[in-house]
Amino acid sequence: MSDTPAYLLVGSNGMLARAWKERLDADGVAWAGLDRPDIDITSQASLAAAVPAGTKVVVNCAAFTDVDGCEEHEDAALAVNGFGVGKLAERCAAVGATLVHYSTDYVFSGDASTPYPVDAEKGPQSAYGRTKLVGEELLAKSGCDYRLIRTSWLYAPWANNFVRTMVRLTGKLDAMKVVDDQRGRPTSAEHLAACSKVIVERGERGAYHVTDGGECTWHGFAVEIARLAGHTCSIAPCTTDEFPRPAQRPAYSVLGLEKTEALAGPMPHWKDNLADVMGRLEPEAG
Numbered sequence: 001m002s003d004t005p006a007y008l009l010v011g012s013n014g015m016l017a018r019a020w021k022e023r024l025d026a027d028g029v030a031w032a033g034l035d036r037p038d039i040d041i042t043s044q045a046s047l048a049a050a051v052p053a054g055t056k057v058v059v060n061c062a063a064f065t066d067v068d069g070c071e072e073h074e075d076a077a078l079a080v081n082g083f084g085v086g087k088l089a090e091r092c093a094a095v096g097a098t099l100v101h102y103s104t105d106y107v108f109s110g111d112a113s114t115p116y117p118v119d120a121e122k123g124p125q126s127a128y129g130r131t132k133l134v135g136e137e138l139l140a141k142s143g144c145d146y147r148l149i150r151t152s153w154l155y156a157p158w159a160n161n162f163v164r165t166m167v168r169l170t171g172k173l174d175a176m177k178v179v180d181d182q183r184g185r186p187t188s189a190e191h192l193a194a195c196s197k198v199i200v201e202r203g204e205r206g207a208y209h210v211t212d213g214g215e216c217t218w219h220g221f222a223v224e225i226a227r228l229a230g231h232t233c234s235i236a237p238c239t240t241d242e243f244p245r246p247a248q249r250p251a252y253s254v255l256g257l258e259k260t261e262a263l264a265g266p267m268p269h270w271k272d273n274l275a276d277v278m279g280r281l282e283p284e285a286g
């Protein structure tokens, strides 16, 4: 019998990877985790050494995730989010592993008014979205058994994310503004990992969307975070134009959940997932 763990987590120091580790531990499933410098998905030689024959499932949590940084460093982002995914998918095809890969609402244009189905037309408006779309395309061409999972607005009790930032800011400011003209779906990383595992176990090769249920704007999200934290900071709605950023953000990036809910059941509402996470927030480092 092979002693290769069933799951290999790539980019294992990241926010989502930690949720996967905890999910697999809770389910009693053996896993191994690798991050840089022990694996570099931009290098075929690194992948050949790091993804052994006998690996059943590779979960790719590695990515160039600095959305604004991608505008200035699109080639570096493309090497990871685009060509790196292609190389990892080829390696998975060679060893017969299923590859779980994550993409983003940013592959869509953001000008829709109803949720994006998994096969909606793409139209990325930022370098991050363009590089992630190249990764999606190379994954589909690779011939490997894949689950492409698009998600949005990730948060967890740990790591840098909007929830922890808002708890910090609303705890020290009397008033602040948060954009109210971008609409989407928050996603608990723990819910995403659990639902992804169901998709591995029950789903077929192809694309899925996984987020929390319901939808909101960043302003609505921030107001609920402050309420749950017991903070009295006044949070005023504002427009995206008031906070210019290097990368354009989609105005409407609600990912349609029909396909995933048919397979895995209803997605829990973001207010419920948020309340659960808020009860377990880890202290900020430093």
Ligand SMILES: NC(=O)c1ccc[n+]([C@@H]2O[C@H](COP(=O)([O-])OP(=O)(O)OC[C@H]3O[C@@H](n4cnc5c(N)ncnc54)[C@H](OP(=O)(O)O)[C@@H]3O)[C@@H](O)[C@H]2O)c1
Pocket (backbone or CB within 6 Å): 010, 011, 012, 013, 014, 015, 016, 017, 035, 036, 039, 040, 041, 042, 060, 061, 062, 063, 064, 065, 080, 084, 102, 103, 104, 105, 151, 152, 153, 154, 155, 159
């Ligand atoms: N965060 C969100 O709101 C969000 C929304 C939609 C989709 N997603 C997608 O969800 C996935 C997980 O996101 P996350 O927020 O958990 O990411 P994260 O916390 O930024 O973690 C990414 C990890 O990938 C590693 N990495 C970067 N380049 C690598 C390379 N060439 N080879 C191997 N590892 C490499 C990073 O290591 P270093 O620390 O060394 O850089 C880091 O540990 C990504 O695919 C992301 O695009 C995230």
